[in-house]
Amino acid sequence: xxxxxxxxxxxxxxxxxxxxxxxxxxxxxxxxxxxxxxxxxxxxxxxxxxxxxxxxxxxxxxxxxxxxxxxxxxxxxxxxxxxxxxxxxxxxxxxxxxxxxxxxxxxxxxxxxxxxxxxxxxxxxxxxxxxxxxxxxxxxxxxxxxxxxxxxxxxxxxxxxxxxxxxxxxxxxxxxxxxxxxxxxxxxxxxxxxxxxxxxxxxxxxxxxxxxxxxxxxxxxxxxxxxxxxxxxxxxxxxxxxxxxxxxxxxxxxxxxxxxxxxxxxxxxxxxxxxxxxxxxxxxxxxxxxxxxxxxxxxxxxxxxxxxxxxxxxxxxxxxxxxxxxxxxxxxxxxxxxxxxxxxxxxxxxxxxxxxxxxxxxxxxxxxxxxxxxxxxxxxxxxxxxxxxxxxxxxxxxxxxxxxxxxxxxxxxxxx
Numbered sequence: 001x002x003x004x005x006x007x008x009x010x011x012x013x014x015x016x017x018x019x020x021x022x023x024x025x026x027x028x029x030x031x032x033x034x035x036x037x038x039x040x041x042x043x044x045x046x047x048x049x050x051x052x053x054x055x056x057x058x059x060x061x062x063x064x065x066x067x068x069x070x071x072x073x074x075x076x077x078x079x080x081x082x083x084x085x086x087x088x089x090x091x092x093x094x095x096x097x098x099x100x101x102x103x104x105x106x107x108x109x110x111x112x113x114x115x116x117x118x119x120x121x122x123x124x125x126x127x128x129x130x131x132x133x134x135x136x137x138x139x140x141x142x143x144x145x146x147x148x149x150x151x152x153x154x155x156x157x158x159x160x161x162x163x164x165x166x167x168x169x170x171x172x173x174x175x176x177x178x179x180x181x182x183x184x185x186x187x188x189x190x191x192x193x194x195x196x197x198x199x200x201x202x203x204x205x206x207x208x209x210x211x212x213x214x215x216x217x218x219x220x221x222x223x224x225x226x227x228x229x230x231x232x233x234x235x236x237x238x239x240x241x242x243x244x245x246x247x248x249x250x251x252x253x254x255x256x257x258x259x260x261x262x263x264x265x266x267x268x269x270x271x272x273x274x275x276x277x278x279x280x281x282x283x284x285x286x287x288x289x290x291x292x293x294x295x296x297x298x299x300x301x302x303x304x305x306x307x308x309x310x311x312x313x314x315x316x317x318x319x320x321x322x323x324x325x326x327x328x329x330x331x332x333x334x335x336x337x338x339x340x341x342x343x344x345x346x347x348x349x350x351x352x353x354x355x356x357x358x359x360x361x362x363x364x365x366x367x368x369x370x371x372x373x374x375x376x377x378x379x380x381x382x383x384x385x386x387x388x389x390x391x392x393x394x395x396x397x398x399x400x401x402x403x404x405x406x407x408x409x410x411x412x413x414x415x416x
Contacts, residue, residue, distance in 0.1 A: 006382035011250030026094035037226025100175035130172030156181030293321030
């Protein structure tokens, strides 16, 4: 599908079930390279990023069985010591997890610098710092990351990350699981998908403690074995539907969630006069009157997630009053605001700050999904707007959202 066509202006009502966490799945699948045996992974989101990673694993000789749309069986016991396809690697940011996985499995790695969403420079210097701390020699050459362990293997070490980095925390964890001795990651990121990766590896025989805190310890083991694991629900997909309900009005029950992972999103929605009711594994989001202003600053978990900034900013375009958004993670994540301005939003961006003057309505227009979360914001804007919105470059959206159109249609949206 090249674009979405949305006839906006309809409140959302009904039940939506959230898929497995994209940011967990894209690390867990490369980490399966370390396992000597068969692992069964449930609640895997059927999204294009996952399909790309499976294609890379298949090209390396992994045996993959899809037992259901969201359940996979992987056996990497007999994978070849080979490079991942450059063409595939350059299409997905999460391909950098193959550096840690191949380094741990084979003692060396040569992986093309990854692609993914383009909203500012995202260096991998903290990844390299971590690999060097466990004994690897790392070099950047001709667009590739080349890493090699000493002849006697990787050895546990201590790494203090200069900045809180989700990707580096997960990649170092993957690389250190089979190292000799204990690796300590200080100033580690604490996101739920980091805990999920640690739990997956632990279920396969790894010894990891402290995931979810700022100090993670990985005690190296000789090998990992097969097993079964279910990926956590996607907090960003859940938050996207919550923001959509806020922007469009109505009543939406979002199922298959972990409410504590959504606490910062829930708190902001309540500040915006949205009613949010929490259950054991679901949240009910209701909005009847007009939204009210609030301020948001993105921060590492448990702060407000940067991946929810575009969706919430879109909702705040329709709020009464002036809202101030401060992007504390990435420096260039406001390209989508130009698209919102085409729809009648009143947004002024100055560096990391966006000032949003609420308007009474948005109007449908042709817009582009510049990246994954910006694309989700364009869908929300189209659903809330008066008239027809055409969203182009939807391949960026489908990198991280499973059956997004079908889920919104089931809530009463008019889109295809």
